[in-house]
Amino acid sequence: MTPVILCGGSGTRLWPMSRHNLPKQFLSLLGDSSLFQEALDRVSYISNENVKLNEVLIVANEEHRFLVSDHMKDFPPTHFKLIIEPLMKNTAPALTLAALKASEAGQDPILFISPADQVIENLPSFKETIDKAIKTASEGNIVVLGVRPDSAHTGFGYIKNGNQKGNNGEYDVAEFKEKPDLETAKKYIEDSSYSWNSGIFIMKAKVWLDALKHCRPDILHATENAYKQSSYDGVFFRPNSILYEKISSESIDYAVIEKSPNILYPAKVLFLDAGWNDLGSWDALWKISKKDKSGNVVRGDVILDDVKDSLVYANDRLVTMAGLDNLIVVETADSVLISSLNDSQNVKNLFSKLELHKREERTLHRKVLRPWGHFDTIDLGENFKVKRIKVNPGQSLSLQKHKKRAEHWVVVKGVATVVCGEKEMTLNENESTYIPCNVKHKLSNRSENILELIEIQTGQYLGEDDIERFEDIYGREVNSHVE
Structure with a gap:
């Protein structure tokens, strides 16, 4: 069995804590662990004496790859593979990438497909349901986990099950219903044959690929083309970005699952009674x-x-x-x-x-995480911006320059190595330097301690896209206009 964690999603209903650069799966909303870390922890509940777990496939967006790496630092790295989408194309292409990777060398494992931003409170009950789902999926079925509704919720899709119960407690899926209006949702919860679609699926890798070929061959072929020209960037597995851009954006549900009662592979629903919650609001x-x-x-x-x-x-x-x-x-x-x-x-x-209104608050927190550390915009006014910057030990910002702003750096803690034009200098605590407009510069922390400095930007334009990058140790594209 190959677990697949889909780590996309924006969680806009949990704004202002969830934002584009820090979506809800990376937030610690119920304890010390993030929802993504809890999803990784749940993988251990899938295995049993009859089920061997392959490495976990994590599909994440390009912009969140360093967040994913940071949240995985306490997990054994040999157990995971990171698949990086160049841009968000919804869940169907993401799952297709994982299925192609899982099917390499002629393998056909069962896939356990789970979003990274859900809560499961009763793990023993969760394991019991997954055991049944594995047996059902091994027979060539598409299994979706349904949750008995406790309210007339309009934010979920609904599943209508048939009357015949299978050997593993599964029911045939009679019909999938899109997110209803309130009056329709009230009718659904009065009918015991309806359940919420949890977004958790279990099926063989080739079942997904064959079903997608039947329902949306354009998505399959386009994703295969991008996959065939993929490459490794350190720990990141990357499909070809130019070819990936040509893929249609579609969800797992719309592309295949909601059509599955009428295709070769039957859809089955198993009821998950394990304290499931998608924390969608x-x-x-x-x-x-x-x-x-x-x-x-x-x-x-x-x-x-x-x-x-x-x-x-x-x-x-x-x-x-x-x-x-x-x-x-x-x-x-x-x-x-x-x-x-x-x-x-x-x-x-x-x-x-x-x-x-193009408000920056929709995407960025005041504190912005970067692979080298983070910065916090502590003051902003006409023609100036003040940042508190922390650089982790052994890390470095890219070699870059700005066309519309100058910068003043004051070291308050640690030792900074600064390149400014043709000069390289070392700054200790209470020392400062000036970075003029249009001058290449670089900030590094070569010590074993945190580097902290205050950056004062001055100029008529202080947007984060005023950057031209020339070199970067993290594999970010030059001239990508992202600091």
Whole structure:
């Protein structure tokens, strides 16, 4: 069996904590581990005396590859392979890449396909269901895990099962239903034959490839072409980026699963009763989180008075509330969300308005992670920006220059090695230097300790895309306009 972790997704309903550069699968929402790390942990529950696990295939987006690597640092590296999508094309091409990789050398393993951003609370029950799913999938079936609905949810697809129960507890899938309106969802939950589509699938690799060939041959052929011209970049397995761009963007459900009652490989549904939650909204997080005696879920520096049934997350500052109930309040360094708990699905509409106004807060946190460390924009005004930069031991920023801004660097901790034009210098604590416009420069930390400095940018344009890169030790493209 080959586990496949699909690590895409943006989690816009969990804004402002979930953003494009740090989506929800990399957030620690319920404990110390991120949702992605919890998904990796769950893999160990799949194996048994009859099931041998191959290496785990992780499919992630180009922009998140270093986040994935960082979140995997405590896991044995020999157990995983990282497949990097040059750009997001939804889940069908992502799974196809994994199926092609799993099928190399004529193999045909069963694939356990799981998103990286879900919660499973009851792991013994999860294992029991997966054991049944493996048996069902080994017979050539497409298995989807269904979850009995506990509310008229409009954010999930629904599965209607038939009446005949199989040897492993599975049912034939009679029909897949798209995300319904509220009135339709209410009818579904009154009918015991309907379940939510969990997004977890189990099937043989060649079953997926053959089914895709039948339903969407264009996606299969385009993905195969990109796969055949793939290459390794360190630990990253990369399909050809030019050919990958030609692939149609489509989900697993729309491409194949929802057509499967009418194709060669039958779809079966097994019911997962294991505390499943996709954490698709703030109210979903509130429902499964530990609450105080007033029904509140609180995290961070929060003081409440006469507040009931609310979720309050403070990430950077003190948050106080009085005489309120049924609210979501999420504070970050640059944004605050306030919403009714009952209307948390509408956060997606707010996010659309952020996109309409091209607000940077929709994609970037004030603190931005990079493969060399991170930076935090601590002040911003007309013609200036101030950043706090931390560079990890042995790491280096790219050799680069800026056309529209100059920079002043002040070392506050550690030792910096600086290239500026033709000069190389060493800066100790309390020492500084000036980087003019249009001059090639590079910042490195050759020590064994964290390097911390304050960067003051000055100029009429201070956007993150004002960069021309010439060399980079992390394999990022030159002139990619991403710092």
